[in-house]
Amino acid sequence: MIGQAYLTYALNQEGDLVHVDSVPNGNDCGCFCPHCNSPLCAKNGGDGIKMIHHFAHLSGADCVGAVESALHKMAKDILLESKCVFLPKWPDGRREGLIHFDRVEIEYNDKDTGLRPDSVGYYGDKVLWVEFKRTHAVDTDKKAKIISAHIDCIEIDLNCCQLDPDALKDFIINSSQNRSWIIDNQTVERRASHPRWSLGSHVFGNDFFPGYKRLVANSPSFAKDETGQFIDLTDNSFNLKRHAIYCLVCERKLSYNVDETGLYRFFHSDGDNIFEDFDYLREAAKEIIIDRFNRNDLTLLIPQYQTCVERDTCHFFDEDVCCKLSEFPYNLKEWGYTMCLKDYVIKFNDFKSDLVIKHKKYAEHDIIIAFNIKGGSKVPKEALENKCIEIKVDDEEALRTLQYASIDRELATYINFRKRTTGFVSRGEASHRLLKFELFTTGKYFLTSDYCYQTNFNHKRGSTIYELMFLKGMYNPKDAKAYALYRCFISKRHACYCEICSSIDRKNSTVVCNCHKDKGTPQHPLKVMPTSCPHFNLDLTLVTHLEVEYSSVKYLERL
Numbered sequence: 001m002i003g004q005a006y007l008t009y010a011l012n013q014e015g016d017l018v019h020v021d022s023v024p025n026g027n028d029c030g031c032f033c034p035h036c037n038s039p040l041c042a043k044n045g046g047d048g049i050k051m052i053h054h055f056a057h058l059s060g061a062d063c064v065g066a067v068e069s070a071l072h073k074m075a076k077d078i079l080l081e082s083k084c085v086f087l088p089k090w091p092d093g094r095r096e097g098l099i100h101f102d103r104v105e106i107e108y109n110d111k112d113t114g115l116r117p118d119s120v121g122y123y124g125d126k127v128l129w130v131e132f133k134r135t136h137a138v139d140t141d142k143k144a145k146i147i148s149a150h151i152d153c154i155e156i157d158l159n160c161c162q163l164d165p166d167a168l169k170d171f172i173i174n175s176s177q178n179r180s181w182i183i184d185n186q187t188v189e190r191r192a193s194h195p196r197w198s199l200g201s202h203v204f205g206n207d208f209f210p211g212y213k214r215l216v217a218n219s220p221s222f223a224k225d226e227t228g229q230f231i232d233l234t235d236n237s238f239n240l241k242r243h244a245i246y247c248l249v250c251e252r253k254l255s256y257n258v259d260e261t262g263l264y265r266f267f268h269s270d271g272d273n274i275f276e277d278f279d280y281l282r283e284a285a286k287e288i289i290i291d292r293f294n295r296n297d298l299t300l301l302i303p304q305y306q307t308c309v310e311r312d313t314c315h316f317f318d319e320d321v322c323c324k325l326s327e328f329p330y331n332l333k334e335w336g337y338t339m340c341l342k343d344y345v346i347k348f349n350d351f352k353s354d355l356v357i358k359h360k361k362y363a364e365h366d367i368i369i370a371f372n373i374k375g376g377s378k379v380p381k382e383a384l385e386n387k388c389i390e391i392k393v394d395d396e397e398a399l400r401t402l403q404y405a406s407i408d409r410e411l412a413t414y415i416n417f418r419k420r421t422t423g424f425v426s427r428g429e430a431s432h433r434l435l436k437f438e439l440f441t442t443g444k445y446f447l448t449s450d451y452c453y454q455t456n457f458n459h460k461r462g463s464t465i466y467e468l469m470f471l472k473g474m475y476n477p478k479d480a481k482a483y484a485l486y487r488c489f490i491s492k493r494h495a496c497y498c499e500i501c502s503s504i505d506r507k508n509s510t511v512v513c514n515c516h517k518d519k520g521t522p523q524h525p526l527k528v529m530p531t532s533c534p535h536f537n538l539d540l541t542l543v544t545h546l547e548v549e550y551s552s553v554k555y556l557e558r559l
Contacts, residue, residue, distance in 0.1 A: 006054035007033075007063075008163055009070045010040050017073055020044050020053045027058060035069035036061075068134040071158050071168070072118070075132045076106045078169045079119050085130055085172055088154060088179040091187040096176040099123065113145045117153070129153040131182070138182055141241070144258040146182055153182035220266055221396055222284040223248060230287045232403070233264065240264075248283040278373040282354065285371045285393045286342050288403050289355055293332065293340040300389070301327035301408040306423045308430035315556060316452045318472050321432045324425045327408055336360050337367070388415040427453045435474060437484035439466040443495045443531030447481050466493055466559060473553035483546050483553070489538065496529035502539040 009017045010031040021044050023029040029042035038061070044053040057063055079085060083101040090096070101121035108120045119130040129146065131138050133155055138146070146153050157178040161168050171177075181187075221234050226244040233245070245254045245266065254266045292298040305323040308314065316322070337357050344356035355369035365387070372392045390413040393399060401411060431451040439445045440463045455469070468484045481499055488495045498504060498511065503521075505512045515535050516523040522530060 006052050007040075007056075007066045007070060008052075008054055009074060010034060010055045011037075011073070017070065017077060020055055029055075031055060033057060033063055033066050033069075034073050035065040036063050038063070065135070067163060068158075071161060071163050072132050072134050074163065074165055074168055075156070075158055075161075075172060076119055078165065078172055079121070079130060080104050080106050082169065082173055083121070085121065085128075085154075085156075086174060086176055086179075088176055088181060091181050091184050098173065099128070101128075113149050113151075115142060115145060127152065129182075131155045133157040133159070140256065140258055140264075143182055144264060147258055150185050151183070152185055155180055155182055220248075220280060220284070221399065222287065223254060223266065224251070224287075230291045233266070248287060249279045281373050281393050281395070281399065282371050284399050285373075285391065285402060286355055288399060289369060290340045290342060292403070293337075293357065296331075296333055298332060299406045300330040300332065300414075301406045302330050302414055302417050303409045303419070304328050304417075304421045305419055306421050306425045306430070308427055309424040310427050311424075314427065314452070316434060316455070316469070316471055318432075318554065321472060322430050322452070324430045326421075328421070329406070332357060332367075336362075336365075385416070387417055389413070390415065435470040435477065435480045437466075437468040437470075437480065438464050439484075439488060439493060439495055441465055441494075442529075444529045445481070445485070445495060447477055447484075449477075467557065469556045469558075471554040471556060473550060474555070479546065479550065482542060483550060486543060486546060487557070494531060496525070496531050497536055497538075498525040498530070498533070500539055500542055501533075502537045502541075503535060504539070 008020050010020070010029075011034050012018045012023070012032075013030055017034070018031065020042050023031055023042050023044075025042050025045040027039075027041045029040065031040045031042065032038065033040055033055075036057075039058045040055040041058050042053075043051065043056055046053070055066075083104050084098060085101075086098050087096050099121070101123050103122045105120045105122075106118065107116060109116050117129040118132045121128045121130060129151055131153060137157075138153075138155055156172065158168075160178050161171055221232060223231055223233055223245045225231050225246070231238055231243075231245070233240075240256065245256070246252065247254055247268065250268075252268060254268065256264050256266045258264055289298065303325055304327070305325055307319070308317060308322040311317045311319075311322065314322070336359050338360045339358040341356050341358060342354070344353050353368045354371050357367040357369065359365040368386050368388045370388065370390050372390055374394050389407065391402065391407070391411060392413075393402065405411060428451075431453045433449050434452055434455055436448050436450065436455065437445060438448070442463075466488060468487060470480060474480050474483065485495065485497060485500050489497055489500065498513065501513075503514050504525075505514055510524060511526050512523060513521045513525050515521045519535055521533060521535060522528050
């Protein structure tokens with residue numbers, strides 16, 4: 001501390017600061033140390049020239065923090081009495097200035113944050129916390145709580161001041177020096193509304209911490225401690241003060257601070273060996289899977305298909321579509337998997353996988369895990385002989401999902417896992433849609449779509465002369481009608497064949513006959529469905545399209 005090193009102010013029995021010359025000389029002064037609360041002796045009997053008047057501890061102890069504590073107490077008393085403080089320059093560039101409080105409290109206990117600010121000033125509907133710095137500044141954890149609670153706060157450094165009430169009062173209310181904003185919420189709100197300060201782009205970056213490089217665009221949630229243990233930095237039970245933290249990528253020590261939103265930001269203080277975000281995402285994803293596997297908390301939800309129970313009796317059964325996709329939990333350790341290894345080199349082309357989960361007996365059962373980081377680094381073709389899991393990781397939100405959720409088909413792609421189970425499901429659960437064409441005695445036709453369990457193949461409407469049901473390979477309603485009509489044309493059935501006529505204009509959604517002006521045919525033939533037209537001419541281009549595109553279509557016909 002700059003200034004006099006003698007303790008010239010102490011606490012009397014009422015807890016007020018008193019000058020050494022205002023109390024009796026000697027051990028009966030009735031005063032106490034503002035730092036350790038020990039009894040003091042007033043040494044004010046001389047002329048003050050050979051020996052400066054001061055307080056000394058009766059025990060003879062050298063109390064290092066006594067002067068600083070007295071200065072701290074004096075500053076709070078001055079603020080309480082004057083109800084004024086000179087603000088530092090505002091973060092958004094507004095000039096500093098004096099503020100007058102309506103009311104001031106000291107040693108206030110804030111229940112919402114659990115903090116005890118040095119002083120709290122109230123003016124109008126606003127509140128300002130004033131912290132006085134002696135030996136230690138407001139630490140990171142306290143700063144994070146203040147910012148997160150959206151409380152305006154300044155910090156005034158008293159280390160340049162002497163233990164003199166007049167000089168200290170002048171410093172507090174007439175100077176803008178040695179003070180700074182912990183947080184000014186009005187500036188934060190203004191910056192948040194500006195594109196440059198949006199969380200998607202700038203994230204406060206190096207402007208808030210000059211000279212530091214950010215670890216990733218959003219501060220990392222995962223690191224390692226001094227023992228090499230993988231840790232979640234958002235876990236409140238992890239004490240940042242008691243542990244050192246290290247980068248997952250370069251394994252160098254990290255420092256941390258808080259940003260204007262109250263979030264912790266971790267960074268390399270030297271700024272060297274900075275890496276891209278996808279390096280961090282990949283390493284964090286590896287550590288998450290290894291940690292979950294070691295804790296026996298890694299469950300795969302493997303997609304598998306269950307067949308319809310009526311497979312042997314249903315007219316519409318098709319093995320590829322008459323099934324239900326389900327996900328079955330798969331506990332790796334219960335199936336003989338014992339190790340999860342990082343950066344494991346496997347047999348083909350010296351390919352180094354992100355992770356390999358090893359089976360205790362059969363190497364061919366090993367599971368390769370590859371992380372698709374922002375669209376890159378997929379499972380190589382050489383690895384497709386093995387069971388593979390490709391997990392997509394784009395950001396920290398994906399990491400958080402990976403940390404807690406089961407590995408399902410929304411999170412991962414499963415390759416070479418068995419896709420058929422021995423279980424069965426009801427017809428309703430395994431149902432699929434069928435396109436059904438019906439031709440009536442009038443020559444008119446209709447195309448409908450129903451689930452297979454809602455369709456009764458044995459039931460036929462009295463006026464129906466032909467039915468065709470598509471089982472597989474046909475999903476386009478327009479082509480389905482044309483295909484069914486072509487079947488009717490081949491078998492010479494009485495029907496309206498306008499939709500497969502070469503005179504039809506199919507460019508628009510409405511079917512129009514190009515002969516209606518010259519030859520008097522209906523302009524919109526499907527509204528009346530004529531069954532005999534002397535101008536009909538089969539569209540061979542359409543027929544070729546149907547035969548090529550739907551060569552493998554499967555259907556049922558009923559006459």
